[in-house]
Amino acid sequence: MEGDTLEDVTLTVLKNLTEDDLYIPPVKYEYLDHPADVQLHGWGDDLVEAFEQVGVAMFGYMTELEYVEIKMTGDIEAEGDDMLALLFHYLDEFLFLFSAEPFFIPRKIKILEFDRENFRIKARGYGEVFDLDKHPQGTEVKAITYSNMQVHDNENQHEVFVIIDI
Numbered sequence: 001m002e003g004d005t006l007e008d009v010t011l012t013v014l015k016n017l018t019e020d021d022l023y024i025p026p027v028k029y030e031y032l033d034h035p036a037d038v039q040l041h042g043w044g045d046d047l048v049e050a051f052e053q054v055g056v057a058m059f060g061y062m063t064e065l066e067y068v069e070i071k072m073t074g075d076i077e078a079e080g081d082d083m084l085a086l087l088f089h090y091l092d093e094f095l096f097l098f099s100a101e102p103f104f105i106p107r108k109i110k111i112l113e114f115d116r117e118n119f120r121i122k123a124r125g126y127g128e129v130f131d132l133d134k135h136p137q138g139t140e141v142k143a144i145t146y147s148n149m150q151v152h153d154n155e156n157q158h159e160v161f162v163i164i165d166i
Helices: 047-062 083-099
Strands: 010-013 029-034 037-043 072-079 104-115 120-129 150-154 157-165
Touching: 029 047, 037 047, 047 083, 047 104, 047 120, 047 150, 047 157, 072 083, 072 104, 083 104, 083 120, 083 150, 083 157
Parallel strands: none
Antiparallel strands: 010 072, 029 037, 037 157, 072 120, 104 120, 150 157
């Protein structure tokens, strides 16, 4: 959330990994062409999964995720005034986790709480500390944007579109 400091970041080293901790869900995202930036498109069986997928998509643009091991978790909380602001702050919080020491990069994201009425979210990333000797450097994500941001939550359509500044 705004004003986060390194002390606010919660990273937990995983010791007794469960099968659920190690499970990597199927990829349900893609990268769409956009002048000078990139548009992330994530979808799922519900809006929660679409949010999880677009978060993973952002990190997949930064490195090849198959090199990221699940060794620790990083938790974030975000809130907004509406669904678009919630999506923006959710991604921005995860970008902060990556941008501040110890440079945590998740391979998967699990949303723990998703409050549609008050536009609040709690999520956990599963991954490790980013290491250039191990993780190929992709494209730096400078910021999340509101430009053409879309959230679709209909009976047969649960998808989000986000343009990230690279």
